[in-house]
Amino acid sequence: MPFALLLLGLAVFAQGTSEFMLSGLVPDIARDLQVTVPAAGALTSAFAVGMVVGAPLMAGLGRRWSRRGALLGFLAVFLAVHVVGAVTGSFEVLLATRLVGALANAGFLAVALVTATGMVAPEAKGRATSTLLGGVTLACVVGVPAGALLGQVWGWRSAFWAVALLSVPAVLAVARSVPGGAADAAPPPLRGELEALRSPRLLVTLLLGALVNGATFCTFTYLAPLATHVTGLGAGWVPGVLALFGVGSFIGVSVGGRLADRWPVAVLAAGGAALCAGWAALALGAGRPVVALGLVLVQGALSFGVGSTLIAQALYSAPGAPTLAGGFATAAFNVGAALGPWAGGTAIGAGLGYRSPLWVSAGLVALALGTAAVGLRRGGTRVRGRALVR
Template sequence: MPVAVYVLGLSVFALGTSEFMLSGLLPELAADMKVSIPTAGLLISAFAIGMVIGAPVLAVATLRLPRRTTLIALISVFGLGQVAGAVAPSYEVLFVSRVVSALACAGFWAVGAAVAIAMVAPDARARAMAVMIGGLSIANVLGVPAGAFLGEHLGWRSAFWAVGAASAVALAGVVTLIPKIPLPTERPRLRRELTIYRDRQVWLAILVTSLSAGGVFCAFSYLAPLLTDVAGLESGWVPTVLALFGVGALVGTALGGRYADAHLFAVLISGVGASTVFLVLLALLASQPVAVVGLTFLLGVSAFYTAPALNARIFNIAAAAPTLAGATATAAFNLGNTSGPWLGGRVIDADFGFASTAWAGGAMTLAAIVLAAVSLRFHRASAKASRVVTGSATAGAASTASTASGKPASGKPASGPVSCSVAE
């Protein structure tokens, strides 16, 4: 595996840490910025909004730009966004810095994936992508808890400085180790690719992905105040519990990646179903610290166990759109990362308490299960129709041959007129 692929994985580590680290910084950040915790939680949604917009837009806008130069520009903008967040004098400035950082993050994901695949042989593409996604998983195991630890001891701004430093290291790696990648000779036909959005299965997949991700992050985004204010744990426990979620994410990714190809809908529905159960238990047992810690780990497992199936589903049904398939998947996940924290903030503002975010998240994942069941029904109906048409075509061919020879396909003389009908 080229060293440059690992450089991309390091870059994704910085990107992923920035996206999720606010989950452990909300109380300190809210107090410093003199805003409510739900308002501070909108900073998580701000990043996700930037990803939703940036993924498809930058996937298209950078098609004809040099890949290496684009990566350098995007990681530079991302790093500057972290510096802007670290020195932000107001909540509004911090909000804008999050959106700008997210746009750069989305573009880096889109271009970086193309570069990783271009640098390896066809039979090593999955491993190359695994290195990039591994950077995101490690961000959940190490980066997010480290951000919470820094926030606890050095202030929330130190976490932004740390991600800025990681971005500088990633920039140096991109400049020195990423080779020049030739541009594709044939421009993708975007008008043709846009036709995938006429398919109801594409929209169902987007909704299922958004609701399942949103349900988990509706609760996860406010995990720090739930741990301290409801479960009664000391704030020093927050990084440890966040790390447990990250370990669960690694376990879930490994399990889901192993079984999703062969049992996609089974993994999808069982994983989202497990997340729903864990969220309900989290709401019911929010005042029990041992239960909350264990359920956080299990929620990490179930959420990331489902992720490979959710990605694969979108890529399977949007295979005719190689430029937009990945951007659609990224946008769908981040649509959930936008709506989940927003909904969690609304139920907290309504004075339902921090535990209510788990109830709201469970409602979102339950809706995802219903839509996944609808999608499975359409999938089975489509597969059945394809088998009927294929079988009818085969029978028709056999009948034609029988008519021409005067014998049926079995080789026996025909005893009557030959007919062919297509079953509905």
């Protein structure tokens, strides 16, 4: 993999840390800015909304610039809003910085996906995608616990400063290492790209991505109460359980990226079936610590292995939309990340217990498998080269 691609992963790591770190900072923010905990929780919702809306919008805006220019612009905005967030005493300003930061994050990731796949051979998009998404999984393993620790020791503002400082070398790295020559070529006409995005194959792939990612975050959001109330682990185990899922996710994107380019159907079919069965098995075995911890690792790997493969397939499915495909893939996966926790919370609120999000996750993956089977049968889809085609 090109070294510049690894540097893009560094920037994605910083942004992933920012996206997830508030889970351990909300109470301190609420107390410091004198708002309720639910109000402080709206900071997470604002980021999710910004990611969903911003991905296609910012990718479209980025068409006007070179890819290096777009990446630098989005990263600079992301850095600046974290500095503002670290010093502000206004909750409203902090809320605005989360929304703007999410827009910049979405735009960066959308352009970075296209840039990353443009750095490698046409048949290596899966591996390039997994390398980039490795930054997100490392954020789960390292960045989020580190942010929580900084918040406990030096206050929540220190976590914002840390993200800003981590973004500085990413800015310098992108400026020096991301190629600009070919990326500066004029993009295809916008109308042509929008037409390409109407491909049924692409739309099905995006739907599958939303369902699989919804299943992932449906359970991930409620792993802490599952571990303490069902598995019977102490509260001190919670960071370790979350990190274990993150370790699995890193393994998943690493292995999945190597397999997805050669055997996409096998990865999606076998991986999807195993993922569905794994959520059900975790629901049934969550009361046994050894079983639960083992399956948390496995499910993290399967979730991100299948998810990164679907992102790669979305890019393969839209060769006529090189600047917008990454934006729509990013948006689809964040729709799942927003709806999954809502579905799991609804199940818990209905009195079905902390195992219920696991059954919801299994149902979402089963729905994805059924949708894929219908799409393959009706669309006459087959494998050509490294992509699913009609």
